[in-house]
Amino acid sequence: MSQTEVQFHDLRDSAEIPSRLFARTEADLTPFIDKVRPIIEAVGRDGDAALIDCARRFDGVTVDHFDIRASEAEFVAAFEALDDDVIEAIRFAADNIRRFHETQKPRAMWWQEMSPGVMAGERHVPIDAVACYVPRGKGSFPSVVLMTAIPAVVAGVPRPIIITPPGPDGQVDAATLVAAREVGIADVYKCGGAQGVAAVAYGTETVPRCDKIVGPGSPWAVAAKRLLRDSIDPGIPAGPSECVILADDSADGALAALDLTIESEHGPDSSAYLVTDSERVAREAREALPGHWAAMGEQRAGFSKAVLGGDHGGIVLTRDFEAALAFVNGYGPEHLEVLTRDPMATLSHIRHAGEVLLGPRTPVTIGNFVLGPNAVLPTNGAARVTSPLSVDDYMKRMSVGYVSAEGYAHLAGPAATLARYEGFDAHERAVSHVRDELLAQSCQGAHS
Incomplete structure (x- = not known):
């Protein structure tokens, strides 16, 4: 594949990002x-x-x-x-x-005193x-x-x-x-x-x-x-792999191209974009890709070529860095690499990504295998509302409450008022004089 077959999306004159660039292979199942x-x-x-x-x-x-x-x-x-x-x-x-x-x-559990005699908290238990x-x-x-x-x-x-x-x-x-x-x-x-x-x-x-x-x-x-x-x-x-390499004019285009091959080698159903506002970085990346592919095995190089030359990958050149950030947040990638002059400053502008890997020595390879954070990440734009796999995904929370006699005296009235307003008769009766009488009878029985 020659460099001209890599998909090149020139958005320098575009006021909006074409929605087709946000599509994934798993969108229509x-x-x-x-x-x-x-x-x-x-x-x-x-x-x-x-x-x-x-x-x-x-x-x-x-x-x-x-x-x-x-x-x-x-x-x-x-x-x-x-x-x-x-x-x-x-x-x-x-x-x-x-x-x-x-x-x-x-x-495992935490408690908080809501008011005198009223305790509320949560207990975590595994699935x-x-x-x-x-x-x-x-x-x-x-x-x-x-x-x-x-x-x-x-x-x-x-x-x-x-x-x-x-x-x-x-x-x-x-x-x-x-x-x-x-x-x-x-x-x-x-x-x-x-x-x-x-x-x-x-x-x-x-x-x-x-x-x-x-x-x-x-x-x-x-x-x-x-x-x-x-x-x-x-x-x-967590479907087919996807990544975005975000680069400004300080990045090395050949390095960006190297990292662009990482997730694109997973398979032809992957998605991978280099997004930059630098014409030089875009050009260097396009020129470097054939050399990177030549150094790979035939199957993996074929997968990468299919992705970067297909409908779900390539190089995106934006009019400015703000537009590049808009692409990232609109796409919500599974993996995001940040190759910028000040990666930590760039991080503050990232709202939607499964993981963010900062700097030229933190490629997706490190995140996928040995860094520590979980590499099972939301795909297909789910990073807008979903987090990476974590210990929380293997546990569930149950709410816990305890109310003493002192605390009950302060809660019963407001609870009855709300129950009555919402039209729940049993709710209201359960915190009325009926409970007081039943509790009094229980206490008398315990002492007789």
């Missing part, structure tokens, strides 16, 4: 909804048999015997198969991610069962194991599990199993895509039913989550 519906129905009806059939049809599993749950022998073999440096890298990343999420963990979805279609992702499973363990989820597609040999990626064991997850099930989502939504003979599913996935998995949201909490929207 209608074709996938229609295709995943029969898969979901089959899993709900046939359980394990449907999962095995899907593994053969969609994952290319060819072995005669296929166990849905990864065995202890498979975990042992995974450790033997991996090089020591990979295992050490997993442990290094896990330590940073664990320490970050331990800091996130809320207090009973959560499925961590680890994709595999375009690669192997032990990093996703760390990002989804570690906060589950930190939160104290009683039953965290991992679901992931099997390879043609019917096995789980070795690094995925090693990462699971390192973070304390014992249950790994070989089912991905729509069938995996359905398995944890309904439960099968082997796969346990879960209350929630977290983790990024293909449009097939995202479509299944939408159809099954009445049966399982689908978690934050």
